Amino acid sequence: MKARVLVRLKPGILDVQGASVRRALHGLGFGEVQELRVGKVLELELDGVVGEAARQRIEEMCARLLTNPVIEDYTVEVLA
Amino acid sequence: MNFGVVVFPGTWSDCDFHYVISEVLRQPVRYVWHRDRQLDDFDCLILPGGFSYGDYLRAGAVAGRSPVVEALPEFVAKGGLVLGSCNGFQILCEAKLLPGALMRNECLQYRCQSTHLRVENAETPFTRLMRPGQILKMPISHGEGKFHADPETLRRLRDQKQIVFRYCAEDGRVVKDANPNGSLDNIAGVINEEGTVLGLMPHPERASENAMGGTDGLLIFHSLLGSLVEDGSFLKR
Numbered sequence: 001m002k003a004r005v006l007v008r009l010k011p012g013i014l015d016v017q018g019a020s021v022r023r024a025l026h027g028l029g030f031g032e033v034q035e036l037r038v039g040k041v042l043e044l045e046l047d048g049v050v051g052e053a054a055r056q057r058i059e060e061m062c063a064r065l066l067t068n069p070v071i072e073d074y075t076v077e078v079l080a
Numbered sequence: 081m082n083f084g085v086v087v088f089p090g091t092w093s094d095c096d097f098h099y100v101i102s103e104v105l106r107q108p109v110r111y112v113w114h115r116d117r118q119l120d121d122f123d124c125l126i127l128p129g130g131f132s133y134g135d136y137l138r139a140g141a142v143a144g145r146s147p148v149v150e151a152l153p154e155f156v157a158k159g160g161l162v163l164g165s166c167n168g169f170q171i172l173c174e175a176k177l178l179p180g181a182l183m184r185n186e187c188l189q190y191r192c193q194s195t196h197l198r199v200e201n202a203e204t205p206f207t208r209l210m211r212p213g214q215i216l217k218m219p220i221s222h223g224e225g226k227f228h229a230d231p232e233t234l235r236r237l238r239d240q241k242q243i244v245f246r247y248c249a250e251d252g253r254v255v256k257d258a259n260p261n262g263s264l265d266n267i268a269g270v271i272n273e274e275g276t277v278l279g280l281m282p283h284p285e286r287a288s289e290n291a292m293g294g295t296d297g298l299l300i301f302h303s304l305l306g307s308l309v310e311d312g313s314f315l316k317r
Contacts, residue, residue: 016184017184065145070230071183
């Protein structure tokens with residue numbers, strides 16, 4: 001089965017990378033961009049687990065390695 | 081005092097630390113591979129700077145879960161001391177041995193420069209030869225050294241004197257202009273509650289001989305040597 005983890009900086013944490021990309025867009029004439037934040041997508045393919053069990057395993061992976069709870073939030077999407 | 085210098089794939093300051101400990105301090109030192117869990121021979125372990133595991137995912141994230149780092153809590157509980165510099169600081173935060181996190185520099189630039197540090201806590205095994213408020217000169221070399229912690233954690237760090245070094249101007253003023261990476265509260269180094277694990281972004285090993293432009297980094301090493309002799313743990317081990 002496939003799953004996707006979306007990791008982003010917590011709200012309120014300054015995203016300097018996002019701010020830099022936003023300034024570049026302004027330079028290209030996209031002045032309407034008010035806010036831009038950069039996150040990351042982790043795509044996983046799992047073998048031998050499905051459904052809720054798979055989601056729990058991924059939650060465990062997020063807690064132990066994939067995300068840093070001091071600065072990041074995440075969402076898990078199970079793609080069947 | 082037996083030092084161990086931990087080597088991860090991608091570590092780059094290991095030889096510098098090894099050189100300073102063996103050639104400048106004349107102390108026994110050997111390298112520790114990241115898969116080693118057997119740490120009983122050491123009094124102090126160094127986690128040097130570099131780009132462990134390519135800093136993939138987050139700086140220090142993968143190294144923070146490596147066998148040697150997983151063995152650190154037991155090492156520390158038995159009286160060992162741990163010093164993490166640069167990438168080593170990032171690894172200690174990722175492993176939750178130190179609070180907070182290190183994020184991309186606010187200026188977005190990799191900063192390789194000399195900095196001034198103000199000693200905020202001179203009562204640790206790593207700083208006992210310094211004076212409170214003393215100004216040290218040490219280089220930094222990093223792209224992700226902006227210390228971040230939530231307000232509650234920051235309050236605790238202040239209350240418990242866990243902030244050990246802050247970036248300052250040459251005259252000791254802790255001002256925004258002297259902050260090379262946007263670090264919260266100008267924080268350059270923090271220690272754990274027990275005072276046994278220190279992390280700092282600057283490189284003491286690159287300030288340990290006059291030929292390097294200064295020797296303020298040696299104060300950390302000499303503090304360590306004095307600590308172990310004085311509290312007797314060196315003799316007990």
